[in-house]
Amino acid sequence: PLIVCGVVIVTVVIMMAVVVPQIVGFIRNLDQELPIYTTALMATSDFFVAYWWLVASIPPLLFVLYKVLRQMSDDVAYRFDVWWLSFPLFGPLIRKINIARFSQTFGALFASGIDILQALEAARSTVFNLAIVDALDGIQEAVKAGSPLSEAFNSSGEFPSLVVRMLKVGEESGNLTAVLDQVAEFYTNDVDEAVQGLIAMIEPLLTVVLGGMILWIAIAVFGPIYSSFETLDI
Numbered sequence: 001p002l003i004v005c006g007v008v009i010v011t012v013v014i015m016m017a018v019v020v021p022q023i024v025g026f027i028r029n030l031d032q033e034l035p036i037y038t039t040a041l042m043a044t045s046d047f048f049v050a051y052w053w054l055v056a057s058i059p060p061l062l063f064v065l066y067k068v069l070r071q072m073s074d075d076v077a078y079r080f081d082v083w084w085l086s087f088p089l090f091g092p093l094i095r096k097i098n099i100a101r102f103s104q105t106f107g108a109l110f111a112s113g114i115d116i117l118q119a120l121e122a123a124r125s126t127v128f129n130l131a132i133v134d135a136l137d138g139i140q141e142a143v144k145a146g147s148p149l150s151e152a153f154n155s156s157g158e159f160p161s162l163v164v165r166m167l168k169v170g171e172e173s174g175n176l177t178a179v180l181d182q183v184a185e186f187y188t189n190d191v192d193e194a195v196q197g198l199i200a201m202i203e204p205l206l207t208v209v210l211g212g213m214i215l216w217i218a219i220a221v222f223g224p225i226y227s228s229f230e231t232l233d234i
Contacts, residue, residue, distance in 0.1 A: 004199070006059075008206045012213065013056050016048035020217060027224050034224055041220040074130075081130040085158075093194050094129055099163060100187035101126045102136070107180030117144060132158050149176075162186075 024042055027034065034042075048055060070077040085091045106123035110116060117140060124136045135158035142152035150168035153159045163183055170179030 004202060004206055008210065009056070009059065011210065013048060013052050015213065015217075016045050017052040020045040021049055023217065023221055027221065035220075037216065038220040038224055041216060078130045078134070081132075085129065085131055089198065093191065093198070095132070095158075095160075096187045096191045096194065098127045098129050098132050099159065100184050100191055102132075103163075103180050103187065104184035107177055107184060110180065111177040116149070135159070 020041065024038070024045065027038065028042070066080070070080060084094055102123050105126045106119050109119035109122055114122070120136065120140045120143065124133060124140070127133050127136060135156035139149075139152040139156050142155065143149060147155075148168075148171060150164050150171055153167055154161075154164040166179050166183050167176070170176035173179075
């Protein structure tokens, strides 16, 4: 999705800064009142010609600013991660990725005979969202205090009920390793399906955006031309 969005941004900048000025250049010389959609296109093209470097640099500048703010303050980084989890499209996907990575690592460490607290601590390093990391810290403290693993995960509020139920089944059956492997496999497959669905949703949307822009250019260019034909004396 990021690559597709980048291609669309570059395409829009090139069309507005290079292609459109060549197309609408002769329209400026027409001795007639231009419709608002044509003047809007010309004004937009003039803006891109003058400030194309600004438009093209905004996404990387925002990305750099985001990284700098995260590094400057842990509180800001934590708030960003909480916001990402609440985002309608990417929030569930980020949560599933973190759960899949944590479950896979935690299950492998626990299966190798490592103590559950040490396994939790080590698997915590595979999680990149600070809100979930904070929840895992609470889980680790709860387990250290004697709370069952499933109850600790349930009280954290950051893990779906499916994970809690699976952990409880693993605790009661004494087969926690297999359960963790199943959780990791389930969420890994779920992440793959979610990414494919996101791409399938974004591509038509971006196609509509590009198609709408091309339609706008066609109407803005050919409208005044046809109008000029109507005013010609036969």
